[in-house]
Amino acid sequence: MLTLPTYDDVIAAAARLQGHAHRTPVLRSATADARWGAQFFFKCENFQRMGAFKFRGAFNALARFDDAQRRAGAIAFSSGNHAQAVALAARLIGMPALIVMPTDAPAAKLAATRGYGAEVVLYDRFTEDREALTRRLALERGMTLIPPYDHPDVIAGQGTAAKELIEEAGPLDALYVCLGGGGLTGGSALSARALAPACRIYGVEPEAGNDGQQSLRAGRIVHIETPRTIADGAQTQHLGDYTFGIIRRDVDDILTVGDAQLVEGMRFFAERMKMVVEPTGCLAFAAACAAGDAVKGRRVGVIVSGGNVDLVRYAALLAGD
Numbered sequence: 001m002l003t004l005p006t007y008d009d010v011i012a013a014a015a016r017l018q019g020h021a022h023r024t025p026v027l028r029s030a031t032a033d034a035r036w037g038a039q040f041f042f043k044c045e046n047f048q049r050m051g052a053f054k055f056r057g058a059f060n061a062l063a064r065f066d067d068a069q070r071r072a073g074a075i076a077f078s079s080g081n082h083a084q085a086v087a088l089a090a091r092l093i094g095m096p097a098l099i100v101m102p103t104d105a106p107a108a109k110l111a112a113t114r115g116y117g118a119e120v121v122l123y124d125r126f127t128e129d130r131e132a133l134t135r136r137l138a139l140e141r142g143m144t145l146i147p148p149y150d151h152p153d154v155i156a157g158q159g160t161a162a163k164e165l166i167e168e169a170g171p172l173d174a175l176y177v178c179l180g181g182g183g184l185t186g187g188s189a190l191s192a193r194a195l196a197p198a199c200r201i202y203g204v205e206p207e208a209g210n211d212g213q214q215s216l217r218a219g220r221i222v223h224i225e226t227p228r229t230i231a232d233g234a235q236t237q238h239l240g241d242y243t244f245g246i247i248r249r250d251v252d253d254i255l256t257v258g259d260a261q262l263v264e265g266m267r268f269f270a271e272r273m274k275m276v277v278e279p280t281g282c283l284a285f286a287a288a289c290a291a292g293d294a295v296k297g298r299r300v301g302v303i304v305s306g307g308n309v310d311l312v313r314y315a316a317l318l319a320g321d
């Protein structure tokens with residue numbers, strides 16, 4: 001039996017993050033409110049350290065290491081924001097970090113991860129099993145593996161964003177959260193259920209990768225092929241045991257949006273709110289915009305999950321190439 005993390009774990013995570021993570025702003029947009037007839041509260045994790053909420057979960061997990069774990073350090077496999085989050089958290093706490101990344105990871109991501117002081121080990125996506133490689137390295141070096149979402153400390157850390165949002169905005173009628181493996185959605189649900197019991201909670205994933213939605217309907221974790229979508233932070237193939245446990249209990253529904261809606265969201269954030277938001281970071285807002293009566297007259301929280309996007313790609317997406 002799994003012991004799921006609770007809101008008390010989110011409170012403990014918030015204390016650990018105090019002074020290390022940014023308390024990101026909750027922004028409003030009169031234009032958005034008028035256009036969709038809602039009161040929106042945007043929790044802007046694109047302004048979080050390293051550019052995404054993932055810093056919260058990684059720092060919380062690493063901060064709980066004992067002395068022996070700290071000496072050996074943390075290991076993770078990721079080509080995205082989790083890699084940079086673990087690298088930065090390890091540097092701040094003062095421990096080694098090793099990140100396993102694919103040989104074809106974007107050069108900017110490799111450079112950013114190394115820039116935070118992490119050692120990077122490359123693997124061939126087509127011939128090597130990254131989980132086996134990571135487990136072998138972890139064993140050889142005595143390092144502690146921190147997965148990107150299915151870990152109680154990671155989930156509790158991610159939950160601190162929604163905690164801050166609701167504490168600042170007051171009770172919400174609805175909360176929309178970007179969903180990949182479910183760490184952010186699971187953590188947000190812990191906070192929302194505790195602080196705003198009547199709030200409806202929605203996870204939002206890409207249409208092409210609706211494994212979460214399928215899982216919720218089937219009552220078991222459904223696995224899919226890596227989906228083709230511009231939402232690269234949500235190209236997960238399945239939820240985790242912890243995240244699914246929370247989601248099936250606390251989340252009202254899982255919604256999906258198409259890539260064109262994500263581009264519309266990126267455009268809105270750029271034009272109206274002067275923010276660079278990565279495609280995955282637009283999932284929640286895109287679903288709220290399409291929700292019609294479900295948001296009309298309501299107080300709606302939207303978690304903007306990150307802003308890490310290569311600028312050439314960003315420009316091409318906005319231009320509609």
Ligand SMILES: *Cc1c(COP(=O)(O)O)cnc(C)c1O
Nearest residue numbers: 081180181182183184233305306
């Ligand atoms: C990782 C990530 C997500 C998905 O988070 P999960 O915890 O895997 O559901 C969403 N947005 C951004 C920007 C991310 O980096």
